[in-house]
Amino acid sequence: MAESKTLHDAFIDELRDTYSAEKQVLKALPKMMKAASSPDLKAAFSNHLEETREQVVRLEEVFASLNEKVRAKHCDGMAGIIEEGKSMMEEDFDETAMDASLIAGAQRVEHYEMAAYGTLVAWARVMGHTQAADLLEQTLDEEKAADEKLTTLAEGGINQDAASVAHPDGDNEDDDDEPAKPVMKAATKAAAKKKPAGRR
Ligand SMILES: [Fe+2]
Numbered sequence: 001m002a003e004s005k006t007l008h009d010a011f012i013d014e015l016r017d018t019y020s021a022e023k024q025v026l027k028a029l030p031k032m033m034k035a036a037s038s039p040d041l042k043a044a045f046s047n048h049l050e051e052t053r054e055q056v057v058r059l060e061e062v063f064a065s066l067n068e069k070v071r072a073k074h075c076d077g078m079a080g081i082i083e084e085g086k087s088m089m090e091e092d093f094d095e096t097a098m099d100a101s102l103i104a105g106a107q108r109v110e111h112y113e114m115a116a117y118g119t120l121v122a123w124a125r126v127m128g129h130t131q132a133a134d135l136l137e138q139t140l141d142e143e144k145a146a147d148e149k150l151t152t153l154a155e156g157g158i159n160q161d162a163a164s165v166a167h168p169d170g171d172n173e174d175d176d177d178e179p180a181k182p183v184m185k186a187a188t189k190a191a192a193k194k195k196p197a198g199r200r
């Protein structure tokens with residue numbers, strides 16, 4: 001019987017998966033840049049495209065530090081996220097809704113990457129692959145910063161601009177077809193549920 005694979009095998013596997021993910025992002029970002037209207041959002045995508053190029057090289061350095069050949073293993077997870085983004089970009093959104101939706105899609109990408117690099121850093125550290133861990137951590141930090149930048153852009157005007165198009169008269173009241181009653185019912189139910197828990 002073949003020997004079981006170890007955490008080190010899982011680590012190399014995850015590296016190959018992430019290498020594939022970064023290469024997919026490399027292809028997607030220019031399309032997102034093109035689809036964006038806000039100059040700040042375009043710039044953020046362009047900046048992250050440059051970073052992503054460096055991240056691909058950094059992963060190659062990680063493989064080298066482990067005496068492993070550079071190899072990609074198709075990342076189905078990232079492919080799915082990018083596929084969803086593609087469908088979104090084909091929608092006939094107004095410019096502001098498109099920008100807000102591009103941020104939503106991009107943040108899915110960043111969070112997926114943060115999950116991958118978070119694991120990779122932790123596994124590299126616990127197995128004593130310090131050089132790999134340090135390199136991977138640099139990328140993890142860049143992904144986190146990219147995600148935060150997107151939040152800043154969304155909350156710094158892009159969402160509001162899109163909301164103003166969606167509700168031109170500042171009419172952001174509940175729609176008539178959404179009566180308040182069921183909401184209150186749900187709230188009452190939640191409060192009722194909470195009570196016994198509080199007594200424990
Ligand atoms: Fe990345």
Ligand SMILES: [Fe+2]
Binds near residue numbers: 048143146
């Ligand atoms: Fe990223």
